Amino acid sequence: MVRWLYTLLFYLAMPLVWLRLFWRARRQPEYRQHLGERLGYGRSAADGACLWLHAVSVGETRAAAPLVEALLAAYPGRRVLLTHMTPTGRAAAAELLHRYPQRVLQAYLPYDLPGACERFLDRFQPTLGLLMETEIWPNLIAIAKRRHLPLLLVNARLSARSQRGYLRLRALIEPALSSLTAVTAQSEADATRLRALGAHPLVVVGNLKFDVTPALEKLALGKAWRQAIGKRPVLLVASTRDGEESILLDALTRLRIDDLLLVLVPRHPQRFDEVAQLLSHRGLRYCRRSAPALPDAQTAVWLGDSMGEMAAYYSLADLALIGGSWLPFGGQNLIEAAACSCPLLIGPHMFNFAQASADALAAGAACRAADASTAARMAGELLNDSARLLAMRQAAQAFSRAHQGATARTVALIDELMSSSPRR
Secondary structure: OOHHHHHHHHHHHHHHHHHHHHHHHHHHHHOOOOOHHOOOOOOOOOOOOOOEEEOOOHHHHHHHHHHHHHHHHHHOOEEEEEEEEEHHHHHHHHHHHHOOOOOOEEEOOOOOOOOHHHHHHHOOOOOEEEOOOOOOHHHHHHHHHHHOOOOOEEEEEHHHHHHHHHHOHHHHHHHHHHHOOOEOOHHHHHHHHHHOOOOEHHHHHEOOOOOOOOOOOHHHHHHHHHHHHHHOOOEEEEOOOHHHHHHHHHHHHHOOOOOOOOEEEEHHHHHHHHHHHHHHHHOOEEEEOOOOOOOOOOOOEEEEOOOHHHHHHHHOOOOOOOOOOOOOOOOOHHHHHOOOOOOEOOOOOOHHHHHHHOOOOOOHHEOOOOHHHHHHHHHHHHHOOHHHHHHHHHHHHHHHHOOHHHHHHHHHHHHHHHHHHHOO
16 A cells, blocks of 8 residues: 555656656756656567666766676676666766677666556566665565566665665565565665665675776876876865865865865766856866866866766875765765775765775774865865875775675675576
């Protein structure tokens, strides 16, 4: 009855869902593409041997890339269907997995309506489904269970804040979690919260993001930038969200560090022009990554208006402030920065990466600041302390390596389930 009510409300909300989709398309026209897939329509691509993995957007897609490659290696006769909800996630997968044009399929996961989900599963006929992190779709999960399709929630995480929200919807969420074939959690804290909501069986395997290896060409690009820019101190503000640029610029432009270059990389591409206007209104001399020339000696801010180059930015920087953590957005992925051996400065709001943040702080790879003003003061101290930055760089590299292995543990569980599945 609860799922029936949820479905009814979803149908009633569909006009608003479509309105929001087209509103987003004003800034990002790609949202107008593949609209039929949002309802499960599209050209049939079923071949009876498809493994399906859902990664909603860019972060989940990048985390999923090592798992996709491991599945392709473990099951050479299978193709992998990778689904998303955002154009940026779809584009990231096309870039990361371009070496497998015949074996990796892409589509949007339809909205969680019974008919759309049925059409999607009929279209691709997967033999296994994997949902990344916190993608809990009650109708999709119920239909997969009815079809005896093994469906796993992998790399699962659940913050205390999200758990409180889910507890208010327990009558809907608990049947969905308990209907999954298995759940792999990032940490014991995530596992405890997921079990309280009905997830079982559940195993802690670690965080797949630690197995993402920075592309060598991106690391080389960052080093080339470093050589061209010279010995200027470089402070990276990475993956900022709406509203954070203003408060960080207020604090960081007061820093008195000779020749400091601030590299500012917004999280979402549709905000690149907005942030450029903000820099112009503040009278800051800046240039854009999309421009032909690199920053010169008079450039105060380099606007990173590119996609897929975070490893290059981290390789360039002396110190990185992690966006999403200065206002209550939950933070952004600090693991990629650590994999590039970049010292980290995080804000007070890292609840979406609570375990990784705590481990990075304990390892000495990161420092935490209570607010933007404190972050500016700490950044100034760190940039003037080369010995401490070197120690943090070495700690970041060690921290990254120490937490690898989640991909292999996840594939081992999948292989065990596949061996016993009637759909094998």
